[in-house]
Amino acid sequence: MYPFSYSRATDVADAVRDKAGHDGSAYIGGGTNLIDLMKMNVEQPPHLVNVAKLPLSKIEDLPDGGLRLGATATNSDTAWNEQVKARYPLLNQAILAGASPQLRNAATNGGNLMQRTRCYYFYDLATPCNKREPGSGCSAIGGFNRVCGILGTSEACIATHPSDMCVALAALAPTVRVSGPNGERTIAFEDFHRLPGEQPEFDNTLVEGELITSLDLPEKGFAKHFAYLKLRDRHSYAFALVSVAVGLEMDGDTITDARLALGGVAHKPWRDLSAEQLLKGQPATAETFGRVAAHVVANAVGRGSNDFKIELARRAIVRALKQAAEGQQQAGDVYLGGQ
Amino acid sequence: MSQTLTSAPASGGLPTPVSTGPVRLHINGETQTLQLAPWTSLLDALREYAHLTGTKKGCDHGQCGACTVLVNGRRINSCLTLAVMHDDDDITTIEGLGTPENLSPLQQAFVDHDAFQCGYCTPGQICSAQGLLNEGRAHSEAEIKELMSGNLCRCGAYVGILDAVKEVVDKQ
Ligand SMILES: Cc1cc2nc3c(=O)[nH]c(=O)nc-3n(C[C@H](O)[C@H](O)[C@H](O)COP(=O)(O)OP(=O)(O)OC[C@H]3O[C@@H](n4cnc5c(N)ncnc54)[C@H](O)[C@@H]3O)c2cc1C
Ligand code: SF4
Ligand code: FES
Ligand code: FES
Numbered sequence: 061m062y063p064f065s066y067s068r069a070t071d072v073a074d075a076v077r078d079k080a081g082h083d084g085s086a087y088i089g090g091g092t093n094l095i096d097l098m099k100m101n102v103e104q105p106p107h108l109v110n111v112a113k114l115p116l117s118k119i120e121d122l123p124d125g126g127l128r129l130g131a132t133a134t135n136s137d138t139a140w141n142e143q144v145k146a147r148y149p150l151l152n153q154a155i156l157a158g159a160s161p162q163l164r165n166a167a168t169n170g171g172n173l174m175q176r177t178r179c180y181y182f183y184d185l186a187t188p189c190n191k192r193e194p195g196s197g198c199s200a201i202g203g204f205n206r207v208c209g210i211l212g213t214s215e216a217c218i219a220t221h222p223s224d225m226c227v228a229l230a231a232l233a234p235t236v237r238v239s240g241p242n243g244e245r246t247i248a249f250e251d252f253h254r255l256p257g258e259q260p261e262f263d264n265t266l267v268e269g270e271l272i273t274s275l276d277l278p279e280k281g282f283a284k285h286f287a288y289l290k291l292r293d294r295h296s297y298a299f300a301l302v303s304v305a306v307g308l309e310m311d312g313d314t315i316t317d318a319r320l321a322l323g324g325v326a327h328k329p330w331r332d333l334s335a336e337q338l339l340k341g342q343p344a345t346a347e348t349f350g351r352v353a354a355h356v357v358a359n360a361v362g363r364g365s366n367d368f369k370i371e372l373a374r375r376a377i378v379r380a381l382k383q384a385a386e387g388q389q390q391a392g393d394v395y396l397g398g399q
Numbered sequence: 400m401s402q403t404l405t406s407a408p409a410s411g412g413l414p415t416p417v418s419t420g421p422v423r424l425h426i427n428g429e430t431q432t433l434q435l436a437p438w439t440s441l442l443d444a445l446r447e448y449a450h451l452t453g454t455k456k457g458c459d460h461g462q463c464g465a466c467t468v469l470v471n472g473r474r475i476n477s478c479l480t481l482a483v484m485h486d487d488d489d490i491t492t493i494e495g496l497g498t499p500e501n502l503s504p505l506q507q508a509f510v511d512h513d514a515f516q517c518g519y520c521t522p523g524q525i526c527s528a529q530g531l532l533n534e535g536r537a538h539s540e541a542e543i544k545e546l547m548s549g550n551l552c553r554c555g556a557y558v559g560i561l562d563a564v565k566e567v568v569d570k571q
Binding site: 061062063068090091092095098108110112136140159160163165295296297 | 459476484
């Protein structure tokens with residue numbers, strides 16, 4: 061790797077101050093994405109501020125009935141937390157579907173939200189990429205775009221956000237708490253990640269210097285009817301080609317509330333509010349699921365090698381809705397790829 | 400205040416070569432203070448500075464698990480973490496699990512079940528399996544397979560690896 065300097069922050073204010081004092085510096089959590097990118101010279105911060113040991117690793121009840129996930133809690137500690145398993149099993153399943161036990165042990169919740177795309181060209185310094193080098197062009201359009209997006213893309217970038225955890229979060233709709241040079245603020249999860257538009261260099265709406273401090277989940281956890289379905293090239297330890305997070309509330313066979321989000325298809329975890337509306341009040345039948353799935357992919361655009369994702373997504377939505385309605389996935393199980 | 404391991408940027412735009420600093424690691428029960436640059440991965444620190452070459456470098460990008468070690472009892476990939484991030488942590492490598500004269504139960508099971516061919520992935524497999532035992536969440540074969548998926552074996556010794564880990568899990 062190239063030379064850089066390093067410091068370990070002692071509290072949130074210290075971290076924010078230290079980062080502001082070093083141009084181009086970066087926070088580092090588990091390092092599982094940032095160090096990889098630094099080894100490839102895709103990112104070259106001259107200074108790192110270690111936030112992994114800040115006192116932000118707790119998972120604790122909120123007065124409104126929700127649950128606060130500390131930004132530096134590891135993905136493992138979050139997934140296996142008793143409250144998460146019991147009340148937000150969708151989140152447990154999505155986290156455990158991602159990466160490997162070793163990576164989840166190191167990865168932090170803040171870092172998971174901030175992880176960068178896995179578009180091949182983003183990693184390949186020899187090729188143009190608007191996300192890595194604004195204005196240079198997009199090699200994935202007209203290139204190998206098997207892993208790229210089909211919804212909400214732009215002519216500047218068709219990359220996807222690779223996280224599994226964030227797909228479940230999109231369905232559960234927490235608030236992201238951040239602290240920065242201008243104080244604290246909260247961001248609705250829906251507004252945290254962004255679509256590429258003309259500025260694919262920005263993955264999200266954080267302002268320079270802001271540190272994620274927690275994810276605050278609302279009380280509603282869809283613990284009875286949920287599904288996280290992840291489809292990938294191998295059974296484990298691979299990124300999603302398409303994934304679907306579903307949370308339902310049911311009254312008999314009628315869907316009374318619904319959440320639906322997709323991974324692997326867009327620049328942000330893709331929650332579809334209109335599809336959720338279409339599900340509400342409807343019977344949990346194959347006909348309903350098919351109609352909703354067709355609606356979600358109606359505006360999907362394939363770019364050649366990722367065309368298959370449109371049909372894959374449609375079918376995955378139908379299957380995930382069925383699994384959720386039937387309550388097939390049980391809380392706390394090790395995720396075994398839909399077995 | 401932050402503890403900063405660097406000198407101020409030089410005038411003229413070029414960064415000053417960043418100095419190394421002392422990093423205290425408790426490796427296999429022994430405290431070692433190593434002079435390391437911030438960009439030294441934990442893997443390189445173990446192999447090149449602590450001279451413990453049991454831990455292997457496969458991909459150096461978190462994709463194979465060969466570099467798996469235990470940090471405070473939990474398995475992580477030592478290639479995707481910096482040594483400076485582990486000041487004062489307890490590190491266990493394959494050398495710390497057992498010795499040729501006194502193999503750990505997992506090491507013995509790997510021998511008994513012929514759980515390797517070239518052996519390159521083996522230290523990572525065994526450290527990962529030790530992490531899995533410490534976690535105590537894998538019981539069935541399906542669970543062991545899923546929770547050992549972070550370790551690849553190019554020789555394809557998976558059948559033996561699974562048998563070896565299962566035997567020790569069952570005795571737990
Ligand atoms: C081989 C491999 C396979 C993987 N497979 C999957 C998978 O299948 N599914 C999946 O979801 N993920 C997968 N991952 C990605 C993994 O989940 C992420 O690397 C991890 O979540 C990042 O967390 P971290 O704490 O290590 O982040 P870091 O690498 O420390 O940081 C990532 C980014 O977040 C920023 N950051 C960190 N903490 C904060 C904070 N508190 N506030 C603001 N910014 C912050 C950093 O500056 C950096 O830009 C895989 C990774 C690897 C290497
Ligand atoms: S899709 Fe985005 S990340 Fe991939 S090459 Fe195009 S601009 Fe770069
Ligand atoms: S060398 Fe660390 S995972 Fe391959
Ligand atoms: S024994 Fe050769 S790679 Fe596993």
